[in-house]
Amino acid sequence: MDADDWLSECLQRLAEQGCVSEPAELLAYVPDLDHDLRRMLLVELVKLDMAMSAEAGTIRRIEDYLAVAPDLLSPTNVPIDLVMEEMQLRRDVGESPQASEYQLRYPQLATVLTPLEQSINAIESVETQGAPPEIDAGEQIDDFLILQKLGQGAFAQVYLAQQISMRRLVALKISRGKGGESQSLAQFDHPNIVRVFDQRLLDESSLHLLYMQFVPGGTLADVVKTLRSHPCDDGLNPRGGWLLLQSVDEQLLEAAQVVPDQSATRDWIATSPWPQVVAWVGIHVCRALHEAHAQQILHRDVKPANVLLSAEAIPKLADFNVSVSESPDQAGKAASLGGSLAYMSPEHIGAIIDKNHADQANIREPADLYSLGVLLWELWQGQRPFQSGSVQLSWNDAAAEQLASRQRPLATPIVDELAPHAAAERVLEKTLRRVLSVEPSDRFGDGAEMAGRLRLSLYPQAATLFDPPEKSWRAWLSRQSPWVMACLVLLIPHAIAGGLNYQYNMNEVMKPLQLEHVLRSVSWIVNLTYFPFATVCAIWMTRSMVRAVENARQDQRVDSRDLGNMLELGNRAATIGGSLWFSSGILFPLVFHYLDPDFHWMASLQLFLSSLICGGIAMAYPYFGMAWLATFVFYPLCLRNTMQDSDFDERATRFTNRGEVYTLIAAILPLVGGALMISTPSSSRWFMLAAVLAGMLGLLVATSIHHRVVKAWAQMGQVLSTQNSAFPE
Template sequence: MDPAPSHEAPSADSPFCQVEPTLRLDDLLEACLERLAEVAPLDDARRLREFLPPSQPQHTPFLLAELVKLDMAAAAEMGRDPCLDWYLGALPDLLSADRLPFDLVIEEYQLRRENGHDPKQSEYAERFPQHAGLLGRFSCNAETVAPTAKKPAAPDELVAGDEIDDFVIVQELGSGAFARVYLARQVSMQRLVALKVSAGKGDEPRALAQFDHPNIVRVYDQRALNDGTTHLLYMQYLPGGTLADVVKRVQWAGAAACNGGVLLDAVDDNLLDAAQQPPESSTLRTWLAEASWPVTVAWIGVQLARALDDSHRRGVFHRDVKPANVLISAEGIPKLADFNVSFAGAAGRAGAAATLGGSIGYMAPEHLAAIGGLPGTDPSDVAERADLYSLAVLLWELWQGRRPFDVTGTADSWTDALALQIVSRESDLVEPTCVGHSSEGVLEQTLRETLNNSPNERPESGAELAGRLQLALHPEAAALFDPPPCSWRRKALAAPSVLVIASAVLLPNIAAGLFNYFYNDRNIVENFSAMKGFFVALSTTVNCIAFPVGGVLAAYYGLPVARSIGRAKQGGEATPAEIDNLFRLCHRGALLGGVLWGIASLVFPIALSLRFPTDFPLEEAAHFCLSLLICGGVASVYPYFLLVTLASAVYYPRLVRRSMTDAKFDKRGEYLRRHGELYLFAAAIIPLLAIVLLVSRDDVQRQKDMVVYGVMATFVGLYAAFSAYRYVLQVWGTMAPVLSQQRSSAAPGLDS
């Protein structure tokens, strides 16, 4: 796809002067709250009207309730007692006591407890009788929570040129009711940093300071000033803006018109605002400028999934993954951040949201349920896979310019908004607009799997999700892990694995058995007519024993492999031991035929020699034995190539499809290469021995047809074995960029 032209994102002096009809409620809410956060708490409650968008009257009840919550919280931070009656008196046409949302009542209750008061249920039941029943149930749980100490007030605003500790303020980047973020120069280190100034001790997890991941914003350190009343947290400064800027461009231009250049356009506009120049001679920016949009989205997803995996392994959950929390470097590299109200928005303070955080438009179903306090929910359920769900929503929105579900209806309260979001998660995902790129199907399938309502059906870890997304960067590898419907791999995978494996083992043995029977019958037994009946009976007896024994042994070794393949077909994950058993089966299938043929090479000559000591000379017995060993060699070599082809191209990709990781991938590839060379040598030498055996007989002229058939079979078999060997190496080479520990990615910045 040719690079898309640069698109200028729409701008306006006010967030509400040109409201898009498709603007989502949570985006609207965040814009309202961020504007109010700059001036809250208000001295006149009537001013709340200024923060309501006039073009969205259907959302006024919900937005006003959330604005009241934020203003009450800001007042509580200043030491003032919040009171809903003040707002009811100031806005009688918009708020009425008999229709006040329950979560707004509870917000006042909680804030008063945080300020050291002990509000009574009876007081609230008298003020808001319509909520008396709910208040009783809430009070039973809430009374066990001790009132907390008053929170300190927000810090004063700083302007360019102001100095605070080791920092000189350059400009303000963002602000909230309880903190402000500035671009500042750290004097001692002579570097630009993002400086968060908040009251008290700060609310970022201390674990963030230990992160050293290329896709997580680096937190340098924190400091306390003014006897601990002011908290400074300084971190890596990224001038490229956020993914929210990119999403707006995709919405404006349309997903079909986008490519990697859209990301660079958004970055360059932010660099221009920060008076910085784009990097020169950047390999990454050159690649992004030419990358298709699905590949760009997958590339971003791989990095963010790896960042989440790193934080999860350290026991830190993000719980607010959304475009505004993904900052972008000057080169276009995404980095995960969580600046709370300053960058992450002030939405979602009510109830459990104050603890769990997040933006409801990106939340997993279990996250929404926990915030809503639904029966049977537990905040501990909001863990790794909830973050991955939110990342999938983010990536879908980045890819399509909209989220993957429709939220219909209007909300008058936070509870209503949660209910609408929960209902939307239970509906089918919206059908995406596709551009036909080969990577798009892989991207869509991976996102659909990650957006499963059941956490257990999603990728288990960020590393697993990153592995799946990386398939979108390698469509040729994706065809192995998800074979096309009409391919032989898909048909082989759909067939019962026990039947396919048994056929790969038995068919070469049956072919070798038939050839050996007719060869010995024609060249040896026909010369001794008295042996005919005994030879037929002996062959029948040996085959009736050998093939059932071989079948039992094949089932013994093959059934565990078949069971693991069956689980993988149902979406289960294979263990490393099960993968080992798959490739051991290739050798066991070859060894099984070789051992049984080796036993037969002794049984036949010995039985014939004992039964016909004078008519069956020693040299014929040796010839008979050698013919059986040669056929046994053929029956060992070709099952190996059939099995290793099936294992590499059909079953192994399915076994690792869920986790997309295999620590022993490189060792397996080298092991197959070395053993394949040995089997390939055997495939060449064994048929040649058969030809030598044929031409060594005295009646070679009578055996011309057998010699010709032997030569033809040698070349055909050798070509088939060599083709299988080369195909297996090709398959492993195709999977290497995705699974190898020494992989070299097709996209810059993703090499391990």
């Protein structure tokens, strides 16, 4: 049996027997197991015996049990939850236990007893007003007709009700007194946050009515239960979106609500693989958190039970009872250490265990994102990402164990590397690993960044662009120096064009005129001027790209201006290179006419056309090289962390249109080469024919690159474009 089975059996045996005559008798109910499990069982048996003794009229103190098994329970290791049990029992009989008393009895608990006393006082202030009354279905309270009870808490009842005046279904929360949830939730009008309509205070009965949007599809906690009943390795019926819909439909049936007949959202969910559905859920919750954080409200209790689902399975964040508002006109900061232990961030747990470990102010937006990461991992894998190293003995021990588990490596997920959605699942895993980083600074900056990264999981082709496999050539190129990559792409075509131009001019123009020595001298002067200038320009223009890439590699946000300069690099280099070649095409004939007045016009035309062809080469091929490098390597690298580019649509349009211009330039090159071949003596036509064929091959390459670049930008637009409507809302 596991720990829960042993606990259930031991408590049942004691409950059937009743409270023991002597505390030492409890040891007979503790089986011979390992030390940690025996200690946990003894602590729980002590709690039960204390409660049954109190019902019999005797208040037993913790000290009465310390001699039962000193190796298991001693004054130095009394758990905080046992102290809470005694304090509560004493309060029930009219005593007023103080934290100072317990601080003297158990000094090791001094740091947690003061906030515990504050919590008890807060509970007392609510309890003194009395619990809300139970209301039967069919009864009316104020403007609400009670239809069905949905749930209850310690101090509130939640009902499905019809608001008579508005003729709408609402979730009606009835409590004594007035909490802060309405002030937190009423600020929001967001599709992924449960909408609070209003509140009413009934003076005659002091009842507080909070009525809000009724969300009938259950919670993500229900989905997790459904998920755990379906094994990961079931090849006949693999996990998919149908699991989410199955859970929602079961809850709709229980609430007597109609399952939507036609829904594009449900249709998409039903046909989508499970990792993409998990990412889709995460995107919605990220949006809700981003909205809350923008309103300076922290949720502090993100967990599956607090994410409700509509009939179309759209997630809606609820239960801001422990939320904290940073607005100066709202209270609530004193309660900021609430939440659910299993989903808390390390800094949140640390602040609870030891207030000196992490100040309350350090529990910021990244803590909510961390909790969401735990939630999504559990939704994805069916279990949370942390391996517990030992049995949790008490609440305090459990908190310490949970904090220790955050420092351990995450559980190894079950993934299918051969599935069609493998790229999407790889992105999902990397996203969750990042948001589950121990240090808050290593997580995403806000919910929008995390949502952008999760959105990538919905589009496997785009995911391959932004997150290529580790051993792929794109991943290898992304690790190389951007200085080297850019300079090679920009300067090699110039060097090739310069070599071809020199050979053609030497053999086909100057040699017949016996001006080879003049060409050598002029070429040296021009090359020593133009090529160093082009090199300096290339290095200078590459600075922005290098800065952007370095920031991306350090997980820092890339400046939009640097990103734009990187995408403009190919065009600027082509413009400068083409201008240099065009100017040299004019300058060379003028220089030769100056040196030799008999230099005829046909030779001048040949010089100009050859420079024009080489200029086209120096424009088109560096552009397409940089377009390919930016599109497939460095632009995705720069956006990999944030997945946000507010200027994407404008850049994509500019990139596509500009590519068509340079494709046209590449198409003109063979035509100009053909014209030059016609005007060239027959002895050199083989050389020119080879150049024309090379130009045609270059055109094919340029056309192919342009086609791939346009396709890649369209794929990236699925994730980055603000005009994209494919995302299932």
